[in-house]
Amino acid sequence: MNWRDAAACRSEDPELFFPIGEDGLSRQQIEQARAVCRRCPVLTDCGSWALRNGERDGVWGAMTADERRRRRLGRLSGSSP
Numbered sequence: 001m002n003w004r005d006a007a008a009c010r011s012e013d014p015e016l017f018f019p020i021g022e023d024g025l026s027r028q029q030i031e032q033a034r035a036v037c038r039r040c041p042v043l044t045d046c047g048s049w050a051l052r053n054g055e056r057d058g059v060w061g062a063m064t065a066d067e068r069r070r071r072r073l074g075r076l077s078g079s080s081p
């Protein structure tokens, strides 16, 4: 079974996971998306996939695009995530 089959966001509006920014009014949307991710049984699989594949947009594994970018940069520079 693919991890996506168990995704909690399957029953949510996909737009919720793709805010137009990461500040201002988008913060509330991001927190709503994170709330879904936190009860998702495949949160770790999803976040790992997004990091591995360089997913540039949206909330994946409760992480925003900026958070994933910072993690990737931290790994490249050898510092902790």
Ligand code: SF4
Pocket: 007, 008, 009, 010, 017, 036, 037, 038, 040, 041, 042, 043, 044, 046, 047, 059, 060, 061, 062
């Ligand atoms: S962690 Fe979030 S974005 Fe990923 S599958 Fe689960 S609900 Fe969807």
